[in-house]
Amino acid sequence: MNNSHGIITIYPGRTSHAAITSITLNKPCVVGCSTAVIDLEQKTVTFRGETDVVVKEGELITLDANGGYVYRGTVPLSNSFIRTHDILDSIRKLTSATDAVREVDRIIHEKIAVLAKETGFRKKVVTSVAREKLSGKNVLVRLDFNVPLSKGKITDSTRIDAAMPTIRYLLENGATPILCSHLGEPDKQEKKGKSREEIYAEYSLRPVAEYLCDHFANVVFHEKSIATSGVLIEKSDIVKGSINLIENLRYAIGEKENDAFFARGLAGLSDGIYVNDAFGTCHRSHASITGVTRHVNLKMAGMLVEKELKYLGGAVSEPKRPFVGITGGSKISTKLGIIESLLQKIDQLIVGGGIGYTLLKATGFDVQKSLVEESMLETAKKLMDKYGDKIVLPRDFVTTDKFDFANLCVGNLQRNVKTIKEGWESFDLGEESINHAISILDKAQTILWNGPIGAFEIKEGSYGTIKLSHELARIAGEGKAVIIGGGDSAAAVKMAGVAERMTHVSTGGGASLEFLERLTLPGISALDSE
Incomplete structure (x- = not known):
């Protein structure tokens, strides 16, 4: 406790020793997060709910000890507090309760407007x-x-x-x-x-x-x-x-x-x-x-940050529809926040990689040895139950009996198969999956891609990601908004030689993920608003 920045407990006692100790240490404390499940082996904390939230060791969280809230990531903090004595001074001379309520309501809405400017993404350039x-x-x-x-x-x-x-x-x-x-x-x-x-x-x-x-x-x-x-x-x-x-x-x-x-x-x-x-x-x-x-x-x-805010912020807050997302990567836990955030705003989400295999297994499909985050299966099932009509799962696969990512090599191959052999694993999407994805993307007006759909670093696993890159470049050439969310996706379109043809390729990486999830970042919130 002495070395921590904040304290969260799962089971509160009658007097909560943790809360009392945190006061003496001048640290925020939230007690009684009874839905939290700590997995010491996986080094994760899962907050159970309608949709599970999984926090990995090393991730940042924000504690609001006043309200008893735990936020994923670094939530923007504001100095625009409402001082109690300011409210009292404003209503002291009023004679009716109705007028007092109106005055308090005015003060609150005035401060909300200030907060909206502080935490928004329309900043002075x-x-x-x-x-x-x-x-x-x-x-x-x-x-x-x-x-x-x-x-x-x-x-x-x-x-x-x-x-x-x-x-x-x-x-x-x-x-x-x-x-x-x-x-x-x-x-x-x-x-x-x-x-x-x-x-x-x-x-x-x-x-x-x-x-x-x-x-x-x-x-x-x-x-x-x-x-x-x-x-x-x-x-x-x-x-x-x-x-x-x-x-x-x-x-x-x-x-x-x-x-x-x-x-x-x-x-x-x-x-x-x-x-x-x-x-x-x-x-x-x-x-x-x-x-x-x-x-x-x-x-x-600066001009680069302005461009990031324009495309990433605009894509999520005011997209031209249909708005289609593409996400991949090895672990669903690292992108759970952005997946949940996007699913509330987009029309369809195309999935691949380990994220796709985890969601497939949650539906009962046998993915054999394909990369699956076992600890996230319950969360994946909840996502499918809630957003299954929006999530576009893989239809066929590129499989191998030996996948050695460390040495960038594979064993025997089978392409465009509907089922995965016993002991084999998938490491890229098949032709039908790619063509189905392209048919959806052709109808979209805004496309956001974050995370490769296969092991594109290996030649045998690069087909899906490279073909998708070229198709997105074609779609961008038709005047539609195609935004690449940084990190591995940016590396993929660069490897495909089409980065310059995209509407925007983010320089962010981890920052892009956090921004897409919350539409602000600590460094953005700190800047002057327009």
């Missing part, structure tokens, strides 16, 4: 700000330069390239951009026996600075700007009119801990202006994502 507000000003820009490296060289510059429009816009409008990002997890390397010098050399943003130098005239890399203790440079060190790149934010202990002192240090380099263009990290409440916004006057979305 850097391109909407007048030039005079940017010209001559230092602007702190949070970007996602977490790029893959090999021997100190960048092997994929996609994330840096995606940030360039915002950088150029700031320069063209007379601003001095101060770029900051994390790279990897240097904070975990000391436990592996590496010296601090080795860590700083391996995780430095210098390769990023060198790449930027190839594309911009004036780039200043502040090599010793961030250390364990925090920010080591001052505002006077920033070179006006140039791109200023500071070191890896995760060198500082305060970054992940969302330390206020570190956040103030970052904000202090700017003239009170902050731009977040790192959508892939917006689901984290880190100092450079949420903490810094408390110490600046103007906080905006």
